[in-house]
Amino acid sequence: MDIVRSLHMFRELERLTLITADLSIPRIQAMALSLAQSVPRLEIARVEQMTNFGDQIMELCVIRKNSGVDVDVSYTDDIIAWQDKLKGNAERSA
C-alpha cells in the first residue's frame, strides 16, 4: 500500500495522526520528511502506537515542520524504551 504517496495528495492537510504498528524510526523519519516536503500546510504530525490495553494510545513521536523541508521529529520515551527492550531481546536471542 503506497499510502505515503496518497497522503501527498492532501494538499491542505495541517494536522495528521498516524496510528501504526511500525516502530521503525528510520522509516518514520523518511515518511515524515517526505510528507513535510510534499504537504505544504502540514504543521504537525503525530505518530502513535495503538496499545493492547483498550483505547490507550501511546504517542511515539511528534513531527513538527519548522521551515521549508526542515522537520523536527521528537520521540517520546515510550518508543525509545520500547525499542531498547526489543533490541535487548534480540541481543539475548543472538
Add this chain to the structure above:
Amino acid sequence: MPRILEVMQICSHLHTLKDIHGFFVGDSALVDAINSHPAIQKVWITHPEHMRFPETSPSASAVPQANVLRKLKCAYNPELSPREFHETFETLRLMLLHGMQVDPLILSTRLASRYLLSPSLPQVQALVVHRCDQVTDIVRQLGDVLVAQRSPALVGLELLDMPQTTFRLVHSGHVTPPILSTFEMGGPRDISVFSVTSSENGVRKMVCRKLVLSLALVDGPASTNLSDILDEISSTLPDLKELSLRLPSNFRFPEVYDANWSIVTPTQVSAPQTHMLQL
C-alpha cells in the same frame, strides 16, 4: 487486538456525543461495549434481523440474547408475526404517549415513520434507523439521528439537505469512497460518521467530522485498498485539514522512495540518532 477493543474504541468516540441515548445493534461485537458504555442508556433495535446478529459475527450464535441485550428491557421476539410486531409497536407508542417509561424503544425503519413522527414523544432523543432514505421526516422531527445502514451509497443524500440538523451517522457495513462523495454533495456540515465494517479478519472504521476525518483499517482483505481509499478521499475532500489514520498492523512505511517522490536525506531530519534502530 481483540475485535471487541476495536469496537470499544469506536464507542469511546461516542463519549464526545453527549446526547447519545441509543446505539445501533447490528453486530454482536458491539454488545459488551454497549452494555458497559455509560453514555448509552437505551438501545434501539432498528430491525428485527439485527436481533439475530446473523452474519456479522461468527460467535453470534454463542452469545445469549439476554446478555447481548441487557439494556434492552423490552426485547423483541423475532418469532413475532408482522401483525404482532405492529401491535408491539402500537403498544409502545401508546405507552410513550401516556408518559410511561419505556426503555428501550424497539424500532424498525418502516414502522418508525408511522409511529414516531409525533413530537409528543420526548423520550425519543435519538433515533437509530437502518436506512436514512426512508426517514427524512423523522429526521426533521427529531433532529438528532443515528443512521445505521449497510449500503453507503444510500447514506446522506436526503440528510444533507437539512442544514439545521446534526447528524450522527453510524454506518455498519462496507465502507467505500462513495460514502464520502455523498457527503461532499451537501458540502461541509457538522457531520460525524462512525463506521464499522466487518471483514474476515477485522474491523475498520471511519470517522468524519466536518473536514476532520479519521479512518482506521486493520488487517484483512478489506484493508488492501487503503491507498485507493485515500486517493478517493483526497479527491473528494480536497480541503481536508485534519486526518487521523490508523494503519493496518502489518503495514510498514516505505524505506526507499522512487524518483517521483521527495528525495529522503536522513541528515535533513533532526532526530536523536542514538535511537536509530531498524526493527
